[in-house]
Every structure is written in C-alpha cells, then in structure tokens.
Amino acid sequence: xxxxxxxxxxxxxxxxxxxxxxxxxxxxxxxxxxxxxxxxxxxxxxxxxxxxxxxxxxxxxxxxxxxxxxxxxxxxxxxxxxxxxxxxxxxxxxxxxxxxxxxxxxxxxxxxxxxxxxxxxxxxxxxxxxxxxxxxxxxxxxxxxxxxxxxxxxxxxxxxxxxxxxxxxxxxxxxxxxxxxxxxxxxxxxxxxxxxxxxxxxxxxxxxxxxxxxxxxxxxxxxxxxxxxxxxxxxxxxxxxxxxxxxxxxxxxxxxxxxxxxxxxxxxxxxxxxxxxxxxxxxxxxxxxxxxxxxxxxxxxxxxxxxxxxxxxxxxxxxxxxxxxxxxxxxxxxxxxxxxxxxxxxxxxxxxxxxxxxxxxxxxxxxxxxxxxxxxxxxxxxxxxxxxxxxxxxxxxxxxxxxxxxxxxxxxxxxxxxxxxxxxxxxxxxxxxxxxxxxxxxxxxxxxxxxxxxxxxxxxxxxxxxxxxxxxxxxxxxxxxxxxxxxxxxxxxxxxxxxxxxxxxxxxxxxxxxxxxxxxxxxxxxxxxxxxxxxxxxxxxxxxxxxxxxxxxxxxxxx
Amino acid sequence: xxxxxxxxxxxxxxxxxxxxxxxxxxxxxxxxxxxxxxxxxxxxxxxxxxxxxxxxxxxxxxxxxxxxxxxxxxxxxxxxxxxxxxxxxxxxxxxxxxxxx
Numbered sequence: 158x159x160x161x162x163x164x165x166x167x168x169x170x171x172x173x174x175x176x177x178x179x180x181x182x183x184x185x186x187x188x189x190x191x192x193x194x195x196x197x198x199x200x201x202x203x204x205x206x207x208x209x210x211x212x213x214x215x216x217x218x219x220x221x222x223x224x225x226x227x228x229x230x231x232x233x234x235x236x237x238x239x240x241x242x243x244x245x246x247x248x249x250x251x252x253x254x255x256x257x258x259x260x261x262x263x264x265x266x267x268x269x270x271x272x273x274x275x276x277x278x279x280x281x282x283x284x285x286x287x288x289x290x291x292x293x294x295x296x297x298x299x300x301x302x303x304x305x306x307x308x309x310x311x312x313x314x315x316x317x318x319x320x321x322x323x324x325x326x327x328x329x330x331x332x333x334x335x336x337x338x339x340x341x342x343x344x345x346x347x348x349x350x351x352x353x354x355x356x357x358x359x360x361x362x363x364x365x366x367x368x369x370x371x372x373x374x375x376x377x378x379x380x381x382x383x384x385x386x387x388x389x390x391x392x393x394x395x396x397x398x399x400x401x402x403x404x405x406x407x408x409x410x411x412x413x414x415x416x417x418x419x420x421x422x423x424x425x426x427x428x429x430x431x432x433x434x435x436x437x438x439x440x441x442x443x444x445x446x447x448x449x450x451x452x453x454x455x456x457x458x459x460x461x462x463x464x465x466x467x468x469x470x471x472x473x474x475x476x477x478x479x480x481x482x483x484x485x486x487x488x489x490x491x492x493x494x495x496x497x498x499x500x501x502x503x504x505x506x507x508x509x510x511x512x513x514x515x516x517x518x519x520x521x522x523x524x525x526x527x528x529x530x531x532x533x534x535x536x537x538x539x540x541x542x543x544x545x546x547x548x549x550x551x552x553x554x555x556x557x558x559x560x561x562x563x564x565x566x567x568x569x570x571x572x573x574x575x576x577x578x579x580x581x582x583x584x585x586x587x588x589x590x591x592x593x594x595x596x597x598x599x600x601x602x603x604x605x606x607x608x609x610x611x612x613x614x615x616x617x618x619x620x621x622x623x624x625x626x627x628x629x630x631x632x633x634x635x636x637x638x639x640x641x642x643x644x645x646x647x648x649x650x651x652x653x654x655x656x657x658x659x660x661x662x663x664x665x666x667x668x669x670x671x672x673x674x675x676x677x678x679x680x681x682x683x684x685x686x687x688x689x690x691x692x693x694x695x696x697x698x699x700x701x702x703x704x705x706x707x708x709x710x711x712x713x714x715x716x
Numbered sequence: 717x718x719x720x721x722x723x724x725x726x727x728x729x730x731x732x733x734x735x736x737x738x739x740x741x742x743x744x745x746x747x748x749x750x751x752x753x754x755x756x757x758x759x760x761x762x763x764x765x766x767x768x769x770x771x772x773x774x775x776x777x778x779x780x781x782x783x784x785x786x787x788x789x790x791x792x793x794x795x796x797x798x799x800x801x802x803x804x805x806x807x808x809x810x811x812x813x814x815x816x817x
Contacts (some may be wrong), residue, residue, distance in 0.1 A: 226785075234784035238761050241789050245757050248796040249750045253803075371775035371782060392781040394766075404766050429814045431807070434800035441796055445789050452785040627747075705743055706734065706812045 166534035167306045174344055174538050175321050178545070181340055182325020182333040190577050193330030194261040194557050196426040200335055205432070206439025208335045209423045211342035211546035213240075213414075213444060215291070216298025218451075219345060219543035224515030227455035231394040234452075235403055235669075239410025241441060241448050246415040246619075248437030252424040254626045254704040256433035261425065262554075263418045263618060264562040270625040271633045272697055274567065279640060281562040283617050284418040288551040288558075289591070290610040291419075295551070296596025298544035305486065305520070306537040315596040318545060323589040326549050326556075327582050331426060334549045341542035342443060348539025349447050351532055352523040353454045359526050360457050370453035379460045386467070387504050391456065398667070405670030412676050413611030416619035419550045422557070430707035458518045461525055466491075466511050467502045474500055479524035488514035548592060556585035609651050612668070616643035616675030624683055629701045635687030643679030647672055734812065742810040749802055753795050761788045 160168065187193050200208065218240070226233030258266055263284055268277025296315050303314025325333040353366045363369035370376065380390040389396050395403060414420065423440075424433045466474055471493045474480050483489040490512030491500060503509040520540075523532040560580040565572050572580070617640050624631040624639075651668045653659035661667055663674060692698075703709070734742070764770070765784035774782035807813035 231781050231784060234765060234781075237785055238765060238788050241792050242757065242761055245754070245792050245795050249753060249799055367786060371777055371786060374776055377776055392778045394780060394784075400766065404762060407761065407766070431800070431804065431814060434803060435797075438793065438796035438800055441793050445793050449786055449789050702739065705746075706739070707807055707814050708812045709814075 161530075163530040163533050164307060166531045167537045170531075170534045170538040171307070171541065174340075174542065175317075177340055178321055178337045179324055181337050182329045185325075185333040185336050186328040187330050187332050188578070190261075190561075190574060190581065192332045193578055193581050194425075194553075194561060195422075196330075196332040196335045198259075198426060198428055200426045200428075202427055202432040202436035203439050204339050205335070205423060205427050205436040206441075206443055207342040208338035208426075208546075209420065209436070209440035210443035210447075211338040211345065211542070212423060212550035213420060213440070213547070214345065214447060214543055215547040216295055216302075216540060216544035218447065219349065220298065220302075220516055220519050220540050223451040223455045223458070224518035226452050227459040227518050228515055229397055230389075230391045232397045232403060233455065235398070235406040235410065237448055237452060239407045240414055241444060242407070242411040243414025243420075244437055244441040244444070246411060247420065247424075248434060248441075251415060251421065251619075251622055251626070252433045252437050253430045253707070255421060255622070256424050256427060257430050257704045257707060257709070258700075259425070261422075261561050262557045263421050263622070264558060266625065267618075267621060267636075268562070268566070270697065270700065271621075271636045272694060273633045273637065276621075276633065276637055276640070277562060277566065279637070280618070280621075281558040283613060283644070284558045284562075285555050287417065287610045287614055288419060288554045289595075290607060292548055292551040292555075292588075292592040293595035293599060294607070295544045295548035296592045297599050299541060299548075300596055302537055302540045302544070306534070312597050315593050318541070318548075318596075319589050319593040322545055322549050322552065322592075323586060326552055326585050326589065330581065330585070331422075331553055334553055335426060337549065338546045341546035344542040345539040345546075346443070346446060348535045348542070349519075350450060352519075352526060352528060352536060353450045353457075355528050355532070356457050356461065356522055356526045357453065360461065366450045366453035366457075370456060375460050376456050379456055379463075382460070382463055382467075386463075386502055391459070399665060401664055402667050402670050405666050405673040409615050409670050409672035409676070410611055412619045413613075413615040413672055416614035416617070416622070417610075418558075418614075418618065419554045421618075421622075422554060423550070454522065455518065458522055458525070462513060462518075463502055465525070466500050468499050470499050472498070479521055482524075483517055483521055488517050552585050552588040552592065555588040555591075556581055560584040609648075609668075612647045612651055612672035612675060613644060615672030616647040616679055620676055620679040620683060624680070626701065626704060628684070628687075629698050630692060631683055631687045632690055632693040634690040635683040635685075638686040639679040639683030642682040643675045646678050647675035650675075734810065738810060742806065742812060745806050746803070749799065749806070753799055756791065757795055760791045764788070 191197055222236055225236065255266060260266065264277050264280035267280040268274065296318060299318035300311035300314040303309045303317065304311045325337050354364045357366040357369045358364045360375055361369040361373035363373060376392060380392060383389065383391050424436065427433050427436050471491060474491060480489065484491060492510050493500065494508065494510050500510045501508065502511045520536060523536055560577065564580050565577050620643065621636050621640055650671045654661055654668045666674065760783060765780060765788050770779035772779050
C-alpha cells in the first residue's frame with residue numbers, strides 16, 4: 158500500500174499516542190472497587206480538570222462545533238455558552254456537596270437522599286440511557302477519522318478504537334481512564350490550537366485567535382461579504398432561531414451539562430471538597446481554551462473559504478490540492494451551475510455552486526492555511542483523542558450504574574469486593590462492545606437522541622440533586638413525582654416533535670430547548686408535592702446537613 | 717483551638733460539632749455568595765449576550781455578539797475561581813475547612 162507523507166505522519170502519531178494511552182492504562186491498573194469507580198479519590202484538582210475537559214469535549218466539540226458555528230453565526234453561541242455555563246452551576250450548586258457525600262455514582266446519591274430503591278433504579282436507568290446515546294456518536298467519530306486519514310475502513314477503525322479503550326478501561330477503571338484522559342487532553346488541545354493560531358496569524362498577523370477575533374477587521378469584512386452575497390450579517394442575532402428559543406436552548410444545555418452523570422462523577426475522584434471546587438474551575442479553564450478559540454476559527458475559516466473559492470474560476474479552484482482532495486471525499490461540492498466557468502456562493506440553493514460540509518471547517522484548516530503535513534496528522538490524532546476520552550468516561554458510567562447501582566445494591570447486596578470488581582470489569586467490557594456496535598451500525602437518529610439526552614439530564618438529574626442539597630424538606634414522594642413529570646413532559650414533547658411531526662406548540666420552543674421547561678416543571682412539582690407529604694426521616698435530614706459542610710470528606714480516601 | 721478529632725468518631729468528622737446557629741450562619745453566607753455569583757452568571761449570558769440589545773462594539777465586534785461568543789465564557793471561568801477562593805475564607809472563618817487543606 159502506498160502511503161502519502163500525510164498518511165505516514167498520521168500513522169506515526171496514531172501509533173505514538175495509542176501506545177502512550179495503553180502504557181498509561183497498564184501502569185494505572187487497579188485492584189479494588191474504589192480505584193475502579195472513583196480512581197481511589199486521589200486525583201489532584203488540576204489533573205482532574207484536564208481529565209474532565211477531555212471527558213467533556215467529544216468528537217463533536219473537536220470536529221463539528223467550529224463548523225456548526227461558522228454556518229450559524231451569532232446563533233452558534235447557544236453551544237458555546239450552553240456547554241460552558243453549566244460548569245458554573247456544577248461548581249457552585251452540585252460538585253462540592255456530592256464530593257462530600259462521597260459515594261461512587263449519581264444514582265447512589267439519589268437512592269440515599271430519597272431513601273428509595275425506586276428512585277435509585279430510575280436514576281440508574283436514566284444514567285445508562287443518557288450515556289449510551291452519547292457513546293454511539295463517539296465510536297463513529299473514531300471510525301470516520303481512521304477512514305478519512307488512514308484509508309482504513311470505518312469498521313476497522315472502530316475495532317481498533319474499541320480494543321484500545323477496552324484495554325485501559327477494563328484494567329484501570331476510573332483510574333486508568335483519568336490518567337489516559339489527561340494525556341488525551343494534551344493531545345487534543347495542541348492539535349486544536351496549532352492550526353487555529355496559524356490561520357489567525359495568516360489572516361490577521363496576530364497569532365492569538367481570541368485577540369485577533371475581537372480586534373481585527375476580519376469579522377467586519379465577513380459581514381460585508383455576507384451582505385454582498387445576499388446572506389445576513391454573520392454577527393446578526395436570531396437568524397436561525399427565535400430569541401426565546403436561543404434562551405431556552407442555552408439554559409437547557411447548561412442545566413443538562415451540570416446534570417450529566419459522566420461529568421458529575423468526575424468530581425467524586427478528587428481528594429477533598431475544596432479540591433472539587435477548584436477542579437471545576439480548572440476544568441472550565443481547559444475547556445474554555447478550546448471553546449473561545451472555536452468561534453474565532455469559525456469566522457476565520459468561513460472568511461478564508463469564501464475568499465479563496467467565491468468568483469474563482471472552477472479550474473483554478475480544482476488545481477488547489479486541498480480543494481481536490483476534499484471534493485473527492487464528497488464533503489466539498491463544486492458545481493458550475495450557470496456555466497460561467499466561475500464559482501459563486503449564494504444563499505439561494507438553486508444558484509449556489511459551492512456546497513461545504515460543516516465537518517470540513519476544522520479538519521481542512523491546516524491544509525487551507527498551507528501547514529505542514531505533520532500538523533494535519535496531529536489534527537487527526539486530536540480528533541481521535543477527543544472521541545476516545547469521551548467514550549471511556551461514558552463507559553465507566555454505564556458500567557458503574559449496572560454493576561454498582563443495580564447488581565451490587567439490588568440483585569446481590571452481599572457481593573464481595575472481588576466479585577463487585579469482577580462484575581465492574583465485565584460490564585465495562587460489554588459497554589465497549591455495545592458502543593462499538595453502534596459505531597459500526599449507527600442509529601439514524603443520533604442528533605435527535607442527543608437533544609433527548611440533554612433534555613433528560615436537565616429535567617431529571619439536575620433538579621433532584623439541587624433540591625436534595627438545598628431544600629431539606631424535599632422528600633421521596635416529591636422527588637419521584639418531580640422526576641416523572643419532568644421526564645414525562647420532556648419525552649412527550651421531544652418524541653412528538655421529532656418523530657411524529659407534532660408542532661412545537663409551546664411558543665415554538667424547539668426540542669433542544671424544551672429541557673428548560675421540563676426542569677421548571679420538575680422543580681415546581683417536587684417542591685409542591687414535598688410540602689403535602691411527610692418530611693424526610695431524621696437521618697436523611699442529618700445527611701443533608703452533613704454534605705453542606707466540607708470537613709470530613711478527606712477521611713474517605715484514607716481507607 | 718479545638719482538640720483534633722479522631723477521624724472515626726461519628727458526627728464529629730463531618731463538622732457536626734458546629735452549633736445550630738453557626739451552621740445556619742455558615743450556610744446562609746454560602747448561599748448569599750452563590751446568589752451574587754449566579755446573578756452575574758445570568759447577567760453576562762442571558763442579559764448581555766441575549767436579552768439586552770447593545771449598539772456599541774467591543775474591539776471591532778458588536779457587543780452582544782462578543783458577549784455571546786467570547787465574554788460570557790471568560791466570566792464563567794472567573795466566577796468559579798472566585799467562588800472557590802471566597803469559600804476558602806468562609807470555611808476557615810467557621811472552622812469547617814478540611815484537615816491538611
């Protein structure tokens with residue numbers, strides 16, 4: 158097989174990084190359930206921040222988000238603010254108290270706080286469902302990167318990715334996953350920043366994307382070009398979505414982020430309450446490094462693409478190497494419809510001669526900016542790191558929900574430590590297999606399902622945990638009623654709207670944003686029902702008092 | 717200085733040796749701090765970025781757009797560190813900080 162220079166570099170980077178992940182996984186193998194589920198609660202806050210950032214930023218954040226923003230303009234901010242603002246809620250309202258509580262999973266807290274096995278099971282099922290919907294997209298991402306950059310089939314790529322994840326996750330559990338994620342964060346952030354800095358330098362002469370985005374005239378020029386071509390201004394708000402919908406989606410994504418089990422569980426792994434608070438700050442700092450760069454990259458790449466393709470003779474465009482190679486993948490489509498020999502970009506689909514898939518924006522930037530082949534290879538390795546790290550974190554949640562919350566707490570409460578660890582390893586292996594299956598045979602409705610995952614997290618976990626800490630009077634009856642109403646309403650609206658063509662009857666709020674309403678309904682229901690029914694038992698009220706005060710959390714790690 | 721507590725004694729390692737009124741005072745200080753910080757959180761994201769129209773520029777970007785795609789995220793990061801830092805002081809004031817921290 159003949160490999161191009163880029164493919165050789167990609168192969169080298171993939172072997173190098175995968176080798177590092179395997180080595181880290183092997184050196185961090187664990188022998189007890191505490192190491193397996195919460196990394197022995199010994200992860201320092203800065204490193205937990207990096208691991209959280211890698212856990213959080215998926216193949217979608219790395220590959221698709223900048224592209225999405227570049228097509229949405231201002232309205233793309235729903236993802237930027239929505240996927241970062243949740244960390245403020247997490248840091249102030251949830252993480253420190255859950256760390257003090259100090260068990261292994263989110264269903265642990267729900268089950269203990271609401272003294273109810275039913276609540277624990279509902280929470281465990283939600284956690285598995287939410288994580289499964291997410292993981293499907295990740296393994297697919299691995300396969301796509303492999304096939305695009307190395308010519309391996311998607312199935313082959315997924316199988317390689319599965320083997321690597323299975324190795325460090327089964328051996329090392331949360332501990333192996335955490336330290337691998339630290340390495341994966343380093344790879345993905347370098348891979349994202351190098352091309353962004355390069356294109357910023359090339360277009361504006363200023364290498365720092367955040368500064369050149371704010372202070373250069375590129376965005377102003379982009380606005381002008383857009384208007385000239387018949388689009389609306391890039392920076393004009395509410396072009397794709399109404400103001401109310403932008404508000405609701407942002408809030409639903411924020412609250413959903415704070416309620417996602419694979420994010421919450423990361424804060425069980427630090428040594429203390431204080432470490433949990435700082436760790437959330439580090440996590441958001443590391444995330445913001447990519448998230449504040451992405452909108453700059455989005456605007457620069459859009460400007461650059463229009464600038465190099467619009468009104469360019471089609472033959473000249475095709476002679477550029479990146480144009481011909483991306484046209485070959487089908488993600489860039491050129492079609493001289495009016496036969497004038499030149500390309501025109503237009504908002505009118507019948508006149509438009511340049512079709513750009515949004516996934517190109519990040520992946521093609523190094524080529525468009527004329528960077529060396531090793532940078533392109535690095536971006537491929539970064540995409541893989543983003544996908545694998547998120548997949549591993551999600552698998553741990555699936556495994557811990559099944560083996561800890563359902564097997565060890567319900568099916569076989571007397572299970573020994575060894576037995577529980579064994580079941581944990583088996584479950585994580587099964588989770589890898591299921592994820593791989595979805596990677597090879599992706600369900601056709603991933604986008605709908607992801608909206609559902611956030612809506613569900615927003616309408617179920619967030620209110621239940623929040624009130625569990627901040628309202629001592631909230632009891633079992635209230636929490637269960639609240640979860641049922643929140644989940645019921647959100648599911649009804651999303652399923653009806655996305656699958657059965659129901660109108661978005663609530664002021665046109667979209668399926669993505671309806672989690673906000675589901676959350677509010679949950680909060681109101683829980684508060685009202687709790688006031689009508691008996692107060693929680695005294696020991697539960699004492700537990701709430703105890704999680705509100707930091708001292709005593711470190712003690713758990715001494716065991 | 718209170719006597720160091722043995723870690724296995726129930727009820728004392730979790731700060732339960734606070735009097736009820738001190739417990740309430742600690743919790744209300746925490747809640748007040750959270751209230752202030754979340755007000756700023758809502759103001760920069762829902763206010764400056766979405767609801768309040770602004771017709772001036774930050775650098776060379778329209779202000780609403782800058783808050784939505786840059787400014788709000790910077791403020792989020794700062795808010796979390798401010799919370800962690802202020803809580804350090806409040807924990808010490810009520811002597812509920814963790815051993816060795």
